[in-house]
Amino acid sequence: MTLKEYSGKAVPLLMDNVDTDQLIPAEFLKLLEKRGLGKYLFYRWRYDQKGNENSEFLLNDPKFKDGTVLIGLRNFGIGSSRENAVWALVDFGFRVVLAESFGDIFYENAVKNGLILVKLDINTLKKIGELAKSGNLIVTVDLEKKQVSYGGRSIGFQMDESVRKRLISGKSEIEITLDYNEKIALFESKMPKFLKVNMEPEQRKIIEG
Amino acid sequence: MNGTIIDKIWNFHQVAEDEDGRSLLYIDRHYTHEVTSPVAFSDMKAKGYSVRRPDLTLAVMDHNVPTNSKERPTMEPLSKKEMDAMWENSRFFNVPLLDFYSPYQGIIHVIGPELGLTIPMVTVAAGDSHTSTHGALGALSFGIGTSEVEHVFVTQTLWLKKPRQFRVKMDGKLRHGVTAKDLALYLISEIGTGGALGHIIEYDGTTIADLDVEGRMTLCNMSIEAGARTSIIAPDQKVYEYVKGRPFAPKGEEFDEAVKEWDKLKTEPGAKYDKEIKFDVSGLKPMVTWGTNPSMASQINGYVPSPEEFNDKSKREEVEKSLAYMGLKPGTKIEDINVDVVFIGSCTNARLTDLTEAARVLKGKKVKEGVRAIAVPGSEWVKRQAERMGIHNVFIEAGFEWRHAGCSMCIAMNGDALLPGQHAASTSNRNFENRQGVGGRTHLVSPSMAAAAAIYGHFVDVSEMN
Numbered sequence: 225m226t227l228k229e230y231s232g233k234a235v236p237l238l239m240d241n242v243d244t245d246q247l248i249p250a251e252f253l254k255l256l257e258k259r260g261l262g263k264y265l266f267y268r269w270r271y272d273q274k275g276n277e278n279s280e281f282l283l284n285d286p287k288f289k290d291g292t293v294l295i296g297l298r299n300f301g302i303g304s305s306r307e308n309a310v311w312a313l314v315d316f317g318f319r320v321v322l323a324e325s326f327g328d329i330f331y332e333n334a335v336k337n338g339l340i341l342v343k344l345d346i347n348t349l350k351k352i353g354e355l356a357k358s359g360n361l362i363v364t365v366d367l368e369k370k371q372v373s374y375g376g377r378s379i380g381f382q383m384d385e386s387v388r389k390r391l392i393s394g395k396s397e398i399e400i401t402l403d404y405n406e407k408i409a410l411f412e413s414k415m416p417k418f419l420k421v422n423m424e425p426e427q428r429k430i431i432e433g
Numbered sequence: 434m435n436g437t438i439i440d441k442i443w444n445f446h447q448v449a450e451d452e453d454g455r456s457l458l459y460i461d462r463h464y465t466h467e468v469t470s471p472v473a474f475s476d477m478k479a480k481g482y483s484v485r486r487p488d489l490t491l492a493v494m495d496h497n498v499p500t501n502s503k504e505r506p507t508m509e510p511l512s513k514k515e516m517d518a519m520w521e522n523s524r525f526f527n528v529p530l531l532d533f534y535s536p537y538q539g540i541i542h543v544i545g546p547e548l549g550l551t552i553p554m555v556t557v558a559a560g561d562s563h564t565s566t567h568g569a570l571g572a573l574s575f576g577i578g579t580s581e582v583e584h585v586f587v588t589q590t591l592w593l594k595k596p597r598q599f600r601v602k603m604d605g606k607l608r609h610g611v612t613a614k615d616l617a618l619y620l621i622s623e624i625g626t627g628g629a630l631g632h633i634i635e636y637d638g639t640t641i642a643d644l645d646v647e648g649r650m651t652l653c654n655m656s657i658e659a660g661a662r663t664s665i666i667a668p669d670q671k672v673y674e675y676v677k678g679r680p681f682a683p684k685g686e687e688f689d690e691a692v693k694e695w696d697k698l699k700t701e702p703g704a705k706y707d708k709e710i711k712f713d714v715s716g717l718k719p720m721v722t723w724g725t726n727p728s729m730a731s732q733i734n735g736y737v738p739s740p741e742e743f744n745d746k747s748k749r750e751e752v753e754k755s756l757a758y759m760g761l762k763p764g765t766k767i768e769d770i771n772v773d774v775v776f777i778g779s780c781t782n783a784r785l786t787d788l789t790e791a792a793r794v795l796k797g798k799k800v801k802e803g804v805r806a807i808a809v810p811g812s813e814w815v816k817r818q819a820e821r822m823g824i825h826n827v828f829i830e831a832g833f834e835w836r837h838a839g840c841s842m843c844i845a846m847n848g849d850a851l852l853p854g855q856h857a858a859s860t861s862n863r864n865f866e867n868r869q870g871v872g873g874r875t876h877l878v879s880p881s882m883a884a885a886a887a888i889y890g891h892f893v894d895v896s897e898m899n
């Protein structure tokens with residue numbers, strides 16, 4: 225799987241501090257599965273306490289139902305480390321989130337799941353957001369040129385090289401790391417004694433009870 | 434060794450570097466809980482992976498555990514399923530597990546330091562954002578998502594781009610009744626929820642030196658709410674004493690050798706930070722949050738702000754939305770906010786020091802009629818210690834429910850939850866919408882502030898109490 229460019233319809237969720245508790249509430253962290261979480265994305269905002277759709281919320285507006293590029297503002301994805309927030313976004317259909325800044329753990333979780341997070345300045349985000357309100361703005365993210373295009377305009381963005389490469393290649397990191405096995409084993413062999421853990425069976429039994 | 438404490442621990446643990454400047458860091462301690470591990474374990478089963486170092490791994494049940502009783506626990510069916518999965522996975526992969534019935538069960542960030550697993554200089558990873566807590570002991574700790582949890586299980590390492598470094602210096606003697614929790618809320622209200630994004634915070638200054646180790650844990654715990662990747666405090670004599678004698682701490686000569694190494698961790702004079710900020714916190718009053726993220730906080734003698742006070746349109750809208758959710762009017766005195774529920778618990782504030790602080794305020798007093806108050810120790814060990822000291826009686830006589838250990842109402846996954854519209858004085862770390870129960874309204878405070886709110890039924894200034 226390689227991904228160099230992505231285009232999709234923009235959804236303007238022009239809010240600061242969208243936390244991962246809002247992206248997916250804690251009760252849906254009990255499902256033991258990463259698939260099928262799209263239904264619970266923004267659950268408390270999408271549905272009222274009886275489970276009826278809240279018609280005021282953006283994602284319930286028919287013109288945004290096929291949106292795949294989410295536009296946020298500052299500090300998107302702060303809070304809990306739950307990767308379920310990313311799984312829910314991806315399962316719902318989102319492929320890209322544009323925002324001024326992202327929670328650090330959320331950012332790494334997104335990369336791991338091929339969700340493209342692009343940092344843009346606040347004025348550009350507001351501009352894209354305004355245009356997106358029409359419900360027919362297509363945004364294109366080009367990972368090769370590091371460029372976002374919308375409504376006939378383009379703007380460059382910064383992205384860490386390792387993030388960019390990982391998004392393009394989509395390779396499993398564990399496989400890559402296993403190639404470093406010798407170096408890991410060497411570190412372990414030199415570990416000072418005081419940093420080790422004495423998890424002998426008796427000790428283990430005491431704490432496990 | 435050169436540089437900051439962060440540089441030193443980082444360099445020591447760097448196993449390799451890739452061409453894009455990411456480090457492969459060895460992880461000395463991996464803590465895991467029932468919520469963020471199941472998907473990692475099932476993927477490992479599918480791929481035939483094993484846990485590389487079960488001896489450096491510790492699994493706990495904390496988020497879903499019932500806190501009402503060990504004999505006749507009230508289990509939510511899905512919670513039970515998640516806990517069962519943890520049990521099966523830990524057997525399958527031979528990982529030590531503190532399950533619901535273990536005498537040392539409790540919240541992951543309380544247990545690590547308590548058992549002497551978290552010690553200075555180690556790297557810690559856990560599938561939980563509040564892993565920053567462990568920095569209080571001079572450990573370099575990282576909250577991670579489930580994909581990374583799996584990576585650590587299989588390789589005992591993490592790929593990380595080194596975050597920037599941010600020194601937060603706090604000086605001055607705190608007023609009576611002002612605590613680490615107030616420092617944390619004050620910092621976040623000053624720099625915002627994104628103020629430390631992409632950075633590791635190193636706390637420093639006379640106020641930090643004066644804090645006891647458990648107070649430092651409270652402060653480091655909440656660094657994540659300022660956006661920090663993690664945080665750390667250079668270990669000192671207080672930390673060494675805290676660590677010494679704990680079940681997994683180094684012993685005898687090994688301990689002395691450890692202290693020699695730990696003494697070398699301090700940041701070198703003149704080391705460079707990417708960002709620095711200084712506060713004089715001597716005049717600080719206890720803090721209370723009024724909104725729906727931890728930066729929306731005021732000192733106790735303040736008011737709920739008006740959206741008009743903010744210049745930026747999206748900020749105004751955010752404050753408006755928060756106040757609507759919280760059912761608060763601009764201009765309301767913080768002291769005039771009534772509370773329905775008081776929750777003393779969570780990995781932020783449920784250690785022995787926290788319970789002692791709350792008990793000092795509660796002694797001989799009664800919880801106001803109509804207020805529901807619950808105390809949930811951070812671990813079964815904390816609970817036992819508190820009971821040995823008789824602290825539990827102070828809580829019970831005041832009218833508190835005295836519970837078993839767990840995350841409980843901090844995240845409301847186990848059935849302990851606020852009802853819609855209820856206002857809570859909570860010693861936890863997040864006041865996000867619906868965090869403590871659907872429609873619940875959280876005000877974050879310190880344990881003594883929570884205790885005082887329980888007695889009066891509204892917030893009061895504990896720094897003015899004897």
Ligand code: SF4
Pocket residue numbers: 495496540541542561563779780781839840843844861862
């Ligand atoms: S007490 Fe709250 S913040 Fe801490 S680990 Fe549990 S749920 Fe997370």
